[in-house]
Amino acid sequence: MLTHTGLLLISIAIGVLIGAAGVGGFFMPPALMLLMNMDIHQGMALSLFTFIFTGAAGALYFHRKGSMDWTLVRPVCLGAAATGHVGAWTGHHLATASLSTALAAVILVVGMYMSGAGGQAALALPEGPRQRWLMLAAIGALTGFFSGLTGVGGQVLSVPLMVLCGYPVLTAIGVGQMLQTVGALSGSLANMHYASIDYGLAAFIVVFEIAGVLAGAILIHRLDGAFVKRLVGGLCMVAGCGFMLRSL
Numbered sequence: 001m002l003t004h005t006g007l008l009l010i011s012i013a014i015g016v017l018i019g020a021a022g023v024g025g026f027f028m029p030p031a032l033m034l035l036m037n038m039d040i041h042q043g044m045a046l047s048l049f050t051f052i053f054t055g056a057a058g059a060l061y062f063h064r065k066g067s068m069d070w071t072l073v074r075p076v077c078l079g080a081a082a083t084g085h086v087g088a089w090t091g092h093h094l095a096t097a098s099l100s101t102a103l104a105a106v107i108l109v110v111g112m113y114m115s116g117a118g119g120q121a122a123l124a125l126p127e128g129p130r131q132r133w134l135m136l137a138a139i140g141a142l143t144g145f146f147s148g149l150t151g152v153g154g155q156v157l158s159v160p161l162m163v164l165c166g167y168p169v170l171t172a173i174g175v176g177q178m179l180q181t182v183g184a185l186s187g188s189l190a191n192m193h194y195a196s197i198d199y200g201l202a203a204f205i206v207v208f209e210i211a212g213v214l215a216g217a218i219l220i221h222r223l224d225g226a227f228v229k230r231l232v233g234g235l236c237m238v239a240g241c242g243f244m245l246r247s248l
Contacts, residue, residue: 003035007031008204008208010031011028011205011209011212014209015213016212016213016216016219017212018058018155018213019058019212019215019219020217021159021216022158022173023159025047025155026106028043029043029150032046032047042196044091044150044191045088045197046197046201046205047152048088048152048184048187049188049191049202050202050205050206050209051147051180052184052188053206054210054213055178055179055180055182057210057213058177058180058213058217059174059178061177061213061214061217062174062177063174065217067170068175069171072175073179075133075134075137075140076175077178077179078140079137080144080179081140081182081185082141082186083145083148084144084182084185085148085189086190087144087146087150088148088186088190088191089194092190092191102149112237113160113164115230115237139161140179142161143155143156143158143161143179144179144182144183144186144187147180147183147184148183148186154176155177155180158172158176159172159176170220
């Protein structure tokens with residue numbers, strides 16, 4: 001009973017972080033390993049499957065609030081759809097220690113970005129529409145691969161990359177919600193062949209993650225985005241260090 005209560009609270013908290021800042025999904029695989037005694041492959045596969053539904057819920061809310069730019073969604077999602085399956089396949093052929101290290105590294109990099117001067121554009125957007133389309137597709141391909149590889153939501157990389165390229169935070173988070181759905185679906189199709197997924201447990205998690213996503217999406221449209229980014233960045237740093245220690 002206490003185990004499921006803890007998972008319920010963690011699911012809501014992760015949903016809030018995903019809806020508010022586009023990151024937080026990386027907490028789910030370690031939580032499943034700790035609370036449900038899953039191995040890392042099972043935890044990543046189940047975690048990724050739940051993000052199909054949380055991403056769809058977040059995308060719908062951002063669309064209704066006018067924070068979704070569908071012209072950006074198409075190239076990003078096409079890139080993610082092409083590589084999510086490949087990432088999941090690659091992950092199931094890597095040793096557990098290598099996967100743990102990769103997950104910890106992703107968390108730490110995102111934490112450093114979110115905690116620092118992440119609000120400033122570091123890259124210049126290409127001038128031509130074709131070049132911009134290719135750049136967005138590349139962002140989608142990169143995040144889709146790592147989403148399938150590590151079982152985390154694609155936003156954990158797409159949001160920082162899009163902000164670095166000069167896109168507004170809310171726009172990046174909104175696009176990331178849809179990217180999360182596409183990347184998670186692509187990766188989960190591969191996971192169904194390589195890892196067993198407890199669909200009953202997934203349904204339990206999804207209900208509370210969606211509640212958290214909607215709460216977080218409401219908050220980010222009302223609160224200071226810079227404060228949220230710094231808070232999440234600190235959480236990333238703590239989680240990344242802890243997970244890195246566990247992988248040694």
